[in-house]
Amino acid sequence: MIHSNLFDYVNVLDKAADAAWMRNEAINNNLANAATPNYKRQDVSFETEFRNALMSTGHSTMDGKVANVNMKLMTPRVYTDTAEVSYRLDGNNVDVDTENVALAKNQLKYEGLLNSITQEFNNLKAVSKSV
Numbered sequence: 158m159i160h161s162n163l164f165d166y167v168n169v170l171d172k173a174a175d176a177a178w179m180r181n182e183a184i185n186n187n188l189a190n191a192a193t194p195n196y197k198r199q200d201v202s203f204e205t206e207f208r209n210a211l212m213s214t215g216h217s218t219m220d221g222k223v224a225n226v227n228m229k230l231m232t233p234r235v236y237t238d239t240a241e242v243s244y245r246l247d248g249n250n251v252d253v254d255t256e257n258v259a260l261a262k263n264q265l266k267y268e269g270l271l272n273s274i275t276q277e278f279n280n281l282k283a284v285s286k287s288v
Contacts, residue, residue: 163281165223169231170274176203176233177267183235184260187251195248197240198256203233 180201190196210230211222243250 162224164277165220167274167277168228169223169226170270170277172228172231172233173203173207174267174270174274176201176207177263177270179203179233179235180263181260181267184256184263187256188253188260191249191251191253191256193249196251197237197243197249198251199235200238201233201235203231206233207231 180203183199183201187196187198210226210228213227213230214222214225216222216225239250244252
């Protein structure tokens with residue numbers, strides 16, 4: 158993480174990309190264990206923490222929120238999803254079709270975040286060349 162106000166958006170986007178990467182790993186783990194008896198699917202909690210961290214800054218503009226966000230509040234965490242629920246007789250609650258859709262959605266999100274990070278660096282390069 159880069160500690161400069163110039164990189165506020167990059168740091169926030171980096172946290173979001175890390176969370177998307179963790180979710181990708183959790184989904185792949187779910188797919189790998191789709192036939193494992195009593196396995197319970199896992200997911201990553203991040204979006205709610207992200208929203209709460211931005212809202213807790215007390216600023217009204219997005220620039221103000223991003224500049225003053227407490228990055229420690231935006232920590233993704235892996236959790237077991239509906240551990241007591243199982244749709245199958247073997248106790249496993251992984252639905253391969255649902256996981257594949259979630260994987261595709263998450264991969265698009267991750268690519269979008271990486272593109273946004275690249276754009277932020279391109280903006281910084283453009284500003285530094287014009288100075």
